[in-house]
Amino acid sequence: MKKDIQKNSDSDTLIHISVSSTEQCSTSKEKAHWLSRRLSLAYAASLEASVTEYVLVYTKDGLQLVRYNRKKGSIQRLLHVDFLAGKNRYRRKNDLSIHQPLAKAAGMKPGFRPTILDATAGLGKDGFLFASLGCQLTLCERNPILFALLEDGLLRAQNDPCTRDIVERIRLIQEDSILLIKQKPTLYDTVYLDPMYPQRTSSALNKQELRVIRQIVGDDRDVADLFAAGKQLARHRVVVKRPRLAPPLTEEKISYQIQMTSCRYDIYLIPPQRPVD
Numbered sequence: 001m002k003k004d005i006q007k008n009s010d011s012d013t014l015i016h017i018s019v020s021s022t023e024q025c026s027t028s029k030e031k032a033h034w035l036s037r038r039l040s041l042a043y044a045a046s047l048e049a050s051v052t053e054y055v056l057v058y059t060k061d062g063l064q065l066v067r068y069n070r071k072k073g074s075i076q077r078l079l080h081v082d083f084l085a086g087k088n089r090y091r092r093k094n095d096l097s098i099h100q101p102l103a104k105a106a107g108m109k110p111g112f113r114p115t116i117l118d119a120t121a122g123l124g125k126d127g128f129l130f131a132s133l134g135c136q137l138t139l140c141e142r143n144p145i146l147f148a149l150l151e152d153g154l155l156r157a158q159n160d161p162c163t164r165d166i167v168e169r170i171r172l173i174q175e176d177s178i179l180l181i182k183q184k185p186t187l188y189d190t191v192y193l194d195p196m197y198p199q200r201t202s203s204a205l206n207k208q209e210l211r212v213i214r215q216i217v218g219d220d221r222d223v224a225d226l227f228a229a230g231k232q233l234a235r236h237r238v239v240v241k242r243p244r245l246a247p248p249l250t251e252e253k254i255s256y257q258i259q260m261t262s263c264r265y266d267i268y269l270i271p272p273q274r275p276v277d
């Protein structure tokens with residue numbers, strides 16, 4: 001994994017978070033110290049010592065965002081990026097067909113793997129699937145907390161022989177994609193956008209993970225600018241993931257759609273006029 005932290009942007013986070021470690025080893029404690037400085041968040045020597053309910057904590061399983069209930073002494077795991085287990089592992093083992101909707105939406109064909117800019121990386125689930133299917137991928141995430149969780153998950157995946165090759169195809173950047181596109185206008189075959197769904201229109205919002213992500217990143221209000229910027233970089237297509245019944249992101253004509261049970265992919269094809277790099 002190539003990594004590029006261009007900016008330690010201010011977070012729009014609506015919840016207060018501190019950083020700690022449940023591991024007693026000095027490496028974990030040092031990592032927590034370092035992350036707290038990088039994110040300008042308070043450091044807590046232990047969960048019990050934390051002044052906030054939400055804590056980014058280094059555990060034996062890597063970095064997690066947890067909610068610590070001081071009264072009960074209970075820990076609720078909220079966010080954790082793990083490409084070696086759970087749904088990510090299942091997708092990597094069982095969903096590696098270029099005929100599956102996300103691969104088709106991205107423009108994969110037998111013998112052709114597009115280069116992809118995932119400009120709304122989040123927890124990297126869609127992105128990791130692109131890379132697992134053989135695409136060279138740039139993952140760009142602007143929120144420093146989401147970025148830290150994603151970076152940690154990718155580092156662990158890089159150290160595992162089952163996923164090392166996949167991570168080698170990924171470049172991870174902490175930046176606002178709109179700025180990235182303005183500063184480094186490299187062409188990609190496909191630009192993929194999965195902005196936060198509009199509030200109240202998505203049943204998926206009931207999912208705890210998405211609720212917490214919304215609390216951290218807020219609403220993505222600049223999606224129109226992101227779409228416009230993405231179109232400048234896309235050699236073949238811009239793909240936008242939307243809730244199934246949500247209105248299109250822009251008034252631009254959608255070339256075609258791929259419908260799923262709870263979401264859809266709107267595909268905007270770019271006329272073939274751009275020179276190959």
Ligand SMILES: C[S@@+](CC[C@H](N)C(=O)[O-])C[C@H]1O[C@@H](n2cnc3c(N)ncnc32)[C@H](O)[C@@H]1O
Nearest residue numbers: 120122123124125126141142143176177194217
């Ligand atoms: C719905 S989540 C993406 C989920 C992701 N597709 C996945 O599979 O995990 C949206 C993410 O896009 C990020 N985002 C939105 N606009 C962005 C921008 N202009 N630049 C970088 N990241 C952006 C948000 O911070 C948030 O983490």
